[in-house]
Amino acid sequence: MDFEALRGYLLSKPGAAEDFPFDRVSLVLKVGGKMFAIVATQKDPLWINLKCDPVRAEVLRDQYGAVQPGWHMNKRHWNTLVLDGSVPDEEIKMMIDDSYELVVRGLPKAKRPQ
Numbered sequence: 638m639d640f641e642a643l644r645g646y647l648l649s650k651p652g653a654a655e656d657f658p659f660d661r662v663s664l665v666l667k668v669g670g671k672m673f674a675i676v677a678t679q680k681d682p683l684w685i686n687l688k689c690d691p692v693r694a695e696v697l698r699d700q701y702g703a704v705q706p707g708w709h710m711n712k713r714h715w716n717t718l719v720l721d722g723s724v725p726d727e728e729i730k731m732m733i734d735d736s737y738e739l740v741v742r743g744l745p746k747a748k749r750p751q
Contacts, residue, residue, distance in 0.1 A: 638726050640676075640683060646730060647674055650737045652750030669748035673740040674733060675710075683720040686710050687736035697732070 638646075647653060647666045650673075656665045666674040677684040689697065691713050697704045698716065703723045707715025718724065718732060741749055 638683075638720055638729055640678065642726075643676065643683065643685065643720070643729075646733060647676075650733075650750075652741075653737075668737060668740055668750060669744040671740045671744060673736045677708075680719075682722075684708065685718050685720065685733075686715050687718060687732050688714060688739045689716045689732070689735060690739065693735070701728075 644655075644664070648655065650666075650668065652668045653673075654667050656667060657663065658665055662677065662679040664676040664678050665672055666676075673688055675686040677686075686707050686709075694706075694713070694716050698706070701718075701724050703719040703721050705717045705719070706712035708717040710717075716732070718729065720729070
């Protein structure tokens with residue numbers, strides 16, 4: 638998955654907004670003011686940090702070499718996915734969906750997208 642396809646899918650999530658709060662190369666995607674993805678745009682291949690259920694995070698790390706404990710994040714709740722082509726795009730989308738849903742579920746009802 639290339640950057641434009643990745644960015645497009647991330648922004649297709651209801652209420653998704655992008656920002657560069659840390660630096661000029663770390664694209665942060667938020668919903669309701671909370672992060673659900675961080676893309677390291679300077680990496681080649683791209684890296685993306687995604688929130689993940691801790692049990693599922695371990696399963697994904699065992700299944701794919703490109704899925705690692707979250708770089709600069711809580712390693713129990715975040716994975717870093719290296720977009721090197723070894724993980725199918727549909728699986729990447731499922732990981733993004735899971736991250737987004739975990740964050741939305743944690744939001745107060747007033748901040749959840751309609």
